[in-house]
Amino acid sequence: MRAILFLALLLATSFGFSQTTVNGKVVDQNSQPVPGANIVIEGKAIGTTTDFDGNFNLQTSEVPPFQLRITSIGYSETTEEVTSNNQTLTIVIEESQTFLDEVVISASRTPERIFESPVTVERFGLKEIKNTASADFYDGLENLKGVDINTNSLTFKSINTRGFASFGNSRFMQLVDGMDNSTPALNFPLGNLVGMIETDVQSVELLPGASSALYGANAFNGVLFMRSKSPFDHEGISVSMKRGITSQVAAGDNSYTDFGIRAAHKFSDKFAGKVNFGYLKGTDWAATSEIDKFDPTRTRANYNYDGINVYGDEVSTNIRAASGLGVIPDVEVSRTGYNEGALTNNNAESIKADWGLYYRPIEDSNLELSYVGKVGTGSTMYQGTNRYNIDGFFQEQHKFEVKNDNFFLRGYIVADKAGDSYDMVFAGININQAWKSNEDWFGDYIATYAGIELSGNPSGLSDDQKHAAARAAADTGRYLPGSTEFQSAFERVIKDPDLSTGAQFKDASKYYHADGNYNFSHLTDFADIQVGGSYRQYSLNSFGTIYTDYDSTIDYSEFGVYTQIQKTFDFSEEMNLKLTGSVRYDKSEFFDGFFSPRLSAGLTLNRDHNIRASVQTGFRNPTTQDLFIGLNAGRAILVGSAPDNLxxxxxxxxxxxxxxxxxxxxxxxxxxxxxxxxxxxxxxxxxxxxxxxxxxxxxxxxxxIVKPEKVTSFEIGYRGKIEKFVIDFSAYYNQYKDFISQEVxxxxxxxxxxxxxxxxxxxxxxxxxxxxxxTNSDVNINSYGASLGLTAKVFDIFDLSGSYTFTKQDFDQAANPDFMSSFNTPEHKFKASIGSTDLVENFGFNIAYRFSDDYLWEATFGTGVVPEFHTIDAQINYTVPSIKSVFKVGASNLLGDEYFTAFGTGFIGSQYYVSWTINNL
Structure with a gap:
């Protein structure tokens, strides 16, 4: 009886509950619908978004009258008053004539106009993602001012800013919804291989330069922030389908597929969830260079040849020293190697999924509890000390977070598994060994050469011909690619983790991370004050194939705490000065703790002009490889310098x-x-x-032994609008101390x-x-540069932009010949684009041009010049509102002039594609 009375009371309460419904449509100044616009009740965490046709329906317990705040990227914010229940509104928002009003979060860990940001920020939002001429949003980041993308593979691209680039770029941090995306085993992100699905991307922000004061170790030369769409604001099912080909002289024309789907639902004002899935499949850019690593004049006919993309020829010996015979010349001879194409199928693949559950327990509050899970697997190429075929690599992340407008507290775990990945250099070396031992091969070589000499050389062979004859004799019966013997040896070697006989590397490493931040701005009028901190615990487990974790995992930890104070001084209605001071203390269990401060000032002259200046220090703790690697890479043994690793x-x-x-x-x-x-x-x-x-x-x-690296960065900049042109200029000077690198x-x-x-x-x-x-450099290394970006709206139709970036290293390499700084950045870069979202009704286009100066690429794998290159990407798109779809036809590297961004990688060809995107708000 009590239960029945309780249910009756509950039903009565429900029917008596007041509900306000607001319907409407959001359009632009041309009466075109604006999909994905946010409609939020002023001062509340209650809202909705417009659908593909610009329509919305909002149900709330709020009693009229109340204000709605309407926002959308690329449009000016507006408000509308709701005066009655069941009201129908038509809301017009004006397209913003300047990018200065866009809001960023990364620069100060709090929302602010990009115009007022105390440091340089680059932003890539929904509009830019839709209009990018690149094959996907991640590739499109290359068009941002001051950004380099080094292409290791079709599915692995490494972002870099302000120099000192490598594919294992541990100086750059990549965060996805606050989670570090770097792999535990390698300490750097594998591009977007296990990152975000394009249909779920809300915005991308990039901070070039040091940001350690707020973001800690590895936020050293830049931080990339990727934010996903909230299921409370973006509901429904969105699908992206892309088909095309990749075209390269070396690999030919090959099919390319990229598919993504997002499903999100708001079950109530308190509970929402989403699921994403992405699949990419293609053929990688084939690396086929036969240039000798150490002497470009050598060819495969040379007796001491070591080709860039030829493996197994790293094994060499002095044949006189090995034989002790005076008739044998005092020269190094290398074994015959295998081309990379024989050791990989160039498969490029990415499969990733993520899901999230979000709960807002308190009505009219933005307090949110969430769980997010991410998994990804794929195949790609990685070029580090050697060339690696990453096959079936798997990474997972799990995050729990509590947050509102004033604080967040999150904890997450990142774990990886190497799958069937292997080192192609050691694959070549050990296939050779499986056929004939090094001792026997060099013995046959020496015996043949000595036989010619001791017989008096009756055929009158030249020295080169004697070496050719010796090699032919030593190679007799060698396993040839395509043969059953070769394939059997290959399969056996790539599944053997012992590098003396195999090439597989194993890994099941992980790290645990927790961080939090509290903003006291709602409690004090004096200044905006934030405090925060982070803790990370590493657990390395490569089974002795990468690290010296032969018997058990290697565990170590680091932590940091920081605070920031931001104060604005108003001089007039339009002029103000914003001062921001930050300081962070970090401690790794292997090193003394230290402070990294940042001080910045932003002077707003009026709504259209802002001048900024900052000085900040950054630091980089030695990576897991710097500390614990123990790997025989062939030409040299890599040994990390943690005290107990030696x-x-x-x-x-x-x-x-x-x-x-x-x-x-x-x-x-x-x-x-x-x-x-x-x-x-x-x-x-x-x-x-x-x-x-x-x-x-x-x-x-x-x-x-290695210790933390530090940088002091000085930066000045200007953002403003002069007539139709938006200008963003910055210049910096970086002083590095205790620069971490490798010394042979x-x-x-x-x-x-x-x-x-x-x-x-x-x-x-x-x-x-x-x-x-x-180790660390005993001399200081400096770098400096400047960037200038211009954007404009021309004839109220065309979006025009261009940027120039200058970057220079100040380091005396001649005085330090054994030290490799790996600056790896062109001195001059120029980028330009022109496009229109509505050239005619529902039709748009974009054309992007990039120029890169030539530069020297330094890496442990090989050092060589990267020639200058020019590329053009282009796309046209057509929107069909009746089926909520956008169709796009595009091409990357439209002119087909193949190029490369790093010494030793494959040439980058062209991508041609057709895409169909449905309901992507």
Missing amino acids: DRYSTDFDVSVVGQENLQQPAMITQTGRAAYENSYKASSVEMLGETGNPADLIVANPD VVAPYYGTVGDGALSVAAVANGDYQAYSAY
Whole structure:
């Protein structure tokens, strides 16, 4: 009986509950519908969005009269009053004539007009995503001012700003809804391989330069913020289908598919959810260069050849030292390698999904609790120390978050698995080994050459012909690509994680992260004050294939806390000065804690002119690779310099060569990673000794173990509008201290460096091991640059934009020949685009042009010049409102002039595509 009375009371209460309904349509100044516009009750966390036709329906318990606030990216904000129930409104919003009113969050961790941002910010919103001429939104970021995208693969592209780029770009942070997108094993993001679905992207913001004061380690040379759409604001099902081809001289024409779907539903004003799925499939840009890594004049006919995209030829030896025969020339000879095409199918694939549940427990409050899960897998190419075929790589993320307008508290876990990924360099090396051991191969080579010499060379062969004959004899019976023997050896090698016999790398690493922020601006009128902090726990588990985690996981942690104070001084109705001060304290368990402050000032002269200046420090903790790697990469052994890592890595060497017995050394020695840091010569000085024979040329290296890197960045800028032109200018100067990089050193098997005797004999005999040590530069490295961007609305139809970026490194490489800064950035870049969202009714287009100056690419894999290049991307689109669809035809690199952005990668060809997007608000 009580239950029945309770239900009756509940029903009575429900029927008695007052409900206000508002219907309407949002249109622009040309009476065209504006889809995806936000309609929110002023001062409340209650609202809705317009559908594809600009229509909306809002139901609320709020009793009229009340105000609606209507916003949409690219349009001026407006308000409308609701005076009665069941009211129908037609709301007109004006297209904004300036981008200065767009709101960004990243610069200060609080919403503010981009015009008033204290530092440089680049923004890529829904309008830009719709109109980009690139194949997808992530590629479209390349058109932003000051941004470089280095293409490693069709599915792995690395964003960089202000120099010091690499594919493993641990100086750049990528956040997706507040979660770090970097992989635990590698400490950097794999582009958008396991990132966001295009139909779910709300906006992208990019902060070039140091941002450590607010975002901590790795927010060193830039931060990319990607925000997804809320299911409370963007409901329904959206679909994007894209089909086309990729075209490259080396790989031919191959099909390309990109599919994405988003489903979101607001079950009530309190509960909403969404699901996303994306699938991409194509053929990667084939890397086919046969240029020698160390001497461009060499060809495959040379006896000591090491081609860029040829693997297995990294194994070489001095054949006179190996034989002890005087008739054998004193030269290095390398084994015959396999082209990259024989070791990969160039599959490019990405499969990703994410889901979220969102709960707002308190009516008329924006307090929100959420859980978000993300998973992704794919195949791509990664170029680090070697070239890697990333096959079936898997990453997952899970986040719980509580937030409102004044605070957030989130915790998440990121975990990865390497799948069937393998090192193509070691695949080539160990297929060769599986067929014939190095000892036997070089033995056959030497025997053939010696036989020709000892027979008096009756055929009168030249030296090159003798080497060719020796190689042919040693290669007799070699496994050839396409043969059953080759395929069997290949399959066996890529599934073997022991790099002495295989090429697979394994990984199941993860990290746990928590961070929070509280904004006290609603509690105090004196200034806007924020405090926050973060904590991260790493758990490395590569099973000894990458790190020195042979027996168990490697666990370590770091934390940071920060505060920011922002105060605005009003001088008149239009003129004000905004001062922002931030400071952060960070501590890793391996290093002393330190502070990184930021101070900025923004002077607003009036609504159209703002001048800004800032000085900030940034820091970068050594990455997991800098600390714990233990990897024999062929030409050198990579050894991280965490204090307990130096002894964990060890290798046995056979030093029983001819003449060794005279030195009274054991035939076998064990060398630990400590030798690289405590008993080594500079590699360049060893090369000099080989040329001069003078022991005085040897220089002791003994690099210091790695410690955090710091940067002090000075920046000035201007944002403003002059007539129809919006101008954004910035200039910066960066001073790096304790710059982290790798230094190649040589550790003798016996003797103590600097002894002038035994260690010199070891080097002279070739009894040494090359190491790549992780250390800091003992000289300061500086860089500076400037960017100028112009945008304008021409004839009220065309969107016109252009930018120029200058970037320069200030570092004396000649005085530091063993230190690699990897600046890897063109000195001059120019970008321009012209387009229209409505050239005629429902028809738009965009054309984007990019120019990059030539530059030197430095990396452990190889160093070479990247020639200048020009590209044009173009698209046309047609909107069909009756079926809520946008059709697009586009092309990237329309002119087909192939180019590359890094030494050793495949040439980038053209992409041609047709897309159909449905209901993407």
